[in-house]
Amino acid sequence: MSNGTGFRIYAILYLIFLYAPILLLPIFAFNASTIIAFPLSGFTTDWFAELLTIPALHQSLKYSLIIALITAVVSTCLGIFAARAATRYSFPGKGGIIGLIMLPLVLPEIIVAVSLLVVLLGIGVTLSFWTVILGHVLICTPFTIAILNSAFMSLDGALEEAAYDLGENKWSTFRLITFPLIMPGIISSLLISFTISLDEFIIAFFLSSTEPTLPVYIWSQLRFPTKIPAIMALGTILVLLSITLLIIAEYFRRKGIKRTGGKDTGGFL
């Protein structure tokens, strides 16, 4: 392929463009100057040490982790129901119902955020991390369905039929046959929704009041130039965490496809 090289060079340049901001992050996180600009002035780990001394940061991290954990579990459960229904059954209005559930994938997040805000305040709900969870579940569920759909689709229906024939009922078949086979898909879905929730800003910005999540805390600090180096250090840790979670998620997604004998069609989404 002679003209493949041109494309290859372009694709690699494109990857560099994609990764440029993330690659700058550790450079500034270890830079001794308080000003985020070139030239660099020296190596320091002070900014990482500073992170340990900010109680507001620890509090927001705690809220974010609780929110992400609950969001991951709830949206994965909702995703299992929907993906199972979508891959196994045909029913009236299927396209419309699934389209409705997948809608948050394309809807601007600010629309989701303000509409939820209006309704929650309208019925007298006090904003707390629970209201953030309501919004996060809504936007994470489409992603969990996309992942779980491929897990269910690569599942061989004959295995379940065999279990029925051998006298298992619906529930025990699901528990003994289906669930273990789609387990890698479930783990992948949990990790992805956890990552999305941990990183989500707009909905958390509108729906959390006195209990800021980690991105809301970061947003509030971006206004203060002296706080930026510590935020760069925090960002470095978050990026490493996200990449680790994603690699684990990808590992389980592939394992799941291999286990059910399917063909890998590519990444998430």
Place this chain on the structure above:
Amino acid sequence: MDARTRWGRFRRSEAASGLVLISPTALYALLLLIVPLAAIVGYSFLTDGYLVIEWVPTLANYIEAWTEPLYQLVMARSLFVSATVTLVTVCLAFPVAYYVSFHVAPNRKSLWLFLITIPFWTSYLIRVFLWKVILGYNGVVNSTLMGLGITDEPVTFILYNVNAVVITLAHAYAPFAILPIFVALEKIDRSLIEAGQDLGESRLLTFWRVTLPLAMPGVVAAVLIVFIPTIGDYVTPQLVGGPEGRMIANAIQLQYLRLDNYPLGSALAVTAMLIVTAVSLIFVFLNRRFLRVKQ
């Protein structure tokens, strides 16, 4: 009796099992998405009293949202930014999707897709903030340009304006554009392309007459999946846009969280949604020829 047996049959049918199974998820989306969307449509027709909402129906919010020059400007700018970002993103992404689909060995494809999607999942706020660092007065671009002696003083047309918003958003939505195009390219029957070349078409003509039309459903999907969310982006215009880069999401946020004018904020949000929907429908309509192609 008849009705009851029919109901009994329905309850055991495949359709009923499917509906029951999907109902928790559907109900959640109904209560937390459709009801709230209906609520902001409702609010947009109410009157804003001081600190309270008066239950007096009015069109005043829409008249203000559509005739106030400031909102017209912000809306037009949002459309322009989104359209530019979409064009740039899709054009830059197509060759990458093409490369991964046609030139990468099948067992390496998912690795490439994984590499492309990783930056998308990592701290959005900090990524946008870093563009401020890259494009800023003492930023990476300026120190490079001055270091190479291309300019004597820092260039300022790349931060706190529409250019900065376009660059940052084009970066943020890149993976969104690549994936649908890749999926469409993967579905193309390779023998059609060989047939095109066997019948004497050049590589370029084969691409133009066979590959591209068959990839169009993916391109249309990529356009929509980039265009719709970018118009409502709040973080990027707020951080790198400056006063002349503000977009509709910033106006909506201002009305809701700062000025407490829910009816006007809702009218702006509904207007933005209507315009996005209209533009998307027109775009799909113009491309209907390609979407009917059987693959």
